[in-house]
Amino acid sequence: MIHVGRDAVDTAGIAKLHGLSPDKARRVRPWAQTGHPDKITSGGRGKGQPDLWDFAQAQAYADRRPIPDLPPSVPLGSPGNPGDLFDRNECAAFAGIETKTWTDYKVAGSVEICGRLFWPRRVVEYFKAEREERAQAHRPGGRPPGRTESKPRAEVARQIRELVDAGETNVAKIAERVGVVYSTAARHVKAIRQAQD
Numbered sequence: 001m002i003h004v005g006r007d008a009v010d011t012a013g014i015a016k017l018h019g020l021s022p023d024k025a026r027r028v029r030p031w032a033q034t035g036h037p038d039k040i041t042s043g044g045r046g047k048g049q050p051d052l053w054d055f056a057q058a059q060a061y062a063d064r065r066p067i068p069d070l071p072p073s074v075p076l077g078s079p080g081n082p083g084d085l086f087d088r089n090e091c092a093a094f095a096g097i098e099t100k101t102w103t104d105y106k107v108a109g110s111v112e113i114c115g116r117l118f119w120p121r122r123v124v125e126y127f128k129a130e131r132e133e134r135a136q137a138h139r140p141g142g143r144p145p146g147r148t149e150s151k152p153r154a155e156v157a158r159q160i161r162e163l164v165d166a167g168e169t170n171v172a173k174i175a176e177r178v179g180v181v182y183s184t185a186a187r188h189v190k191a192i193r194q195a196q197d
Contacts, residue, residue, distance in 0.1 A: 001090060002040060002118060003071045004083035007055035010114040014053065017062035030062070037067050041116065043089040043099070050115050076124055085111060085118035095128045156180055160188040 002008050009017070015025030030036060037057035043049065060067045074080030076094040086094075092102035109123035159178045168174055175185035 001073055001087075002052075002054075002085040002113065003073075004081045004085075006070075008040060008052040008113050009055045009058050010050045010052055013055070013114070014058050014062070017059055031058075036061050040070075041087050043087070049087075052114055052116060076121060077128075080121055082120060082122035084121045085113070086121065086124055087116060087118055091119050091124045091127075094124060095131065156184065157188055160185060161192055164189060164192050 018030050039051045041052045057067050092099040110117045171186050175182045
C-alpha cells in the first residue's frame with residue numbers, strides 16, 4: 001500500500017540515495033541490511049512486480065536519520081483515503097479472486113509507479129461492489145444466498161397429502177395451492193400414490 005501523498009522508490013532509487021551504482025547496489029543490497037525500512041509492496045518479486053519502499057523512510061535510512069513512521073494503514077473496505085494505492089496482490093485478495101484473474105481483468109484506473117501498477121482505494125472498492133451486484137442480478141434459479149426455506153418440508157408434504165386425500169389430482173393446482181414449484185408437488189404426489197399402491 002502507498003499512502004496518498006507519499007512517494008515510493010525501487011532498488012535503483014535506493015542505490016541513488018546511497019550514492020551507489022546499480023551494479024554495486026546489487027552487490028551491497030542496502031535495502032536488505034538490518035534496520036532498513038520494510039518494503040511497502042506485497043508478495044514476491046516478478047515480472048512487472050519490483051519491490052518498492054517508502055521514499056521518506058528510505059531516504060532517512062540512507063542519511064542515518066531516525067526513520068519516520070508511516071501513516072496508519074487502513075485496509076480496503078474500511079473508511080480510508082480514496083486515493084490510497086494498492087498493488088495487484090492486495091486488490092485481488094480484497095476482491096476475493098486470484099491475482100492472475102485481477103491482472104486479466106485489466107481494471108481501469110491503474111497508476112504505474114516505478115514499473116509497478118497500483119489502483120486507488122475508490123477503484124478497488126467500486127470494482128468489488130459492482131462485481132457483487134452483477135453476481136446477485138444474474139444469479140440463476142434457486143434460493144438467494146442466506147435465504148432459508150419459506151415453508152418447512154414436513155408442512156409441504158402434509159398439505160399435499162391432504163389435497164390428494166381430498167381427491168385433488170391436478171398437480172399444477174396442488175403446486176399453486178401449496179405454494180411450491182411443479183416438480184416439488186409432482187415428486188410428493190408420486191410418492192403418495194406409490195405408497196397407496
